[in-house]
Amino acid sequence: DVKVTQSSRYLVKRTGEKVFLECVQDMDHENMFWYRQDPGLGLRLIYFSYDVKMKEKGDIPEGYSVSREKKERFSLILESASTNQTSMYLCASSLFAPWDRDDNEQFFGPGTRLTVL
């Protein structure tokens, strides 16, 4: 089974703190993604990476950065946490497959619920 794990299920931080969210996958997937999920707004892509040291901005990258030093690990960094970053953060991974194949579904981790006070 594909397994995507995230470092914490729940996290409470204070405004201005630097926050690291870690994600590890064990299926040798090329693609990794960070989303946040908020009521009424759905899943929104923050950043994604399609290879080690490669990253691309998603739809809402402001206030976030990422790091992918190893293929299996993708980290999301909040340089200075703010209250509007309180959310559920979901990591996902997938194969980098040809576009017309269906075996590149995204597999999600259990999520980290971050509260910034």
Added chain:
Amino acid sequence: GQNIDQPTEMTATEGAIVQINCTYQTSGFNGLFWYQQHAGEAPTFLSYNVLDGLEEKGRFSSFLSRSKGYSYLLLKELQMKDSASYLCAVRAVPLTGGGNKLTFGTGTQLKVEL
């Protein structure tokens, strides 16, 4: 950009059939996914369509019409455990870098009642 619309909530009866619709506008369409998400859990993959027509997987089927920008997820013989949020997601042809980037709708919360 991409725009995806799906109903916010639906209610259905155990044993019945329910259809959850999704409409989208996108440039460079390259596939549509349906995910299921139970409360407090991660989304899990249900189905994928890239060509027009119906894909069937047991009690779940998904339909796609690319010309209409329309998809639906059909759930048959509803069970209480089908109460969940159903997410429609569209993949576009990437302009740069890697592929397989999805844009998600806000999800349809399905409640199955006795």
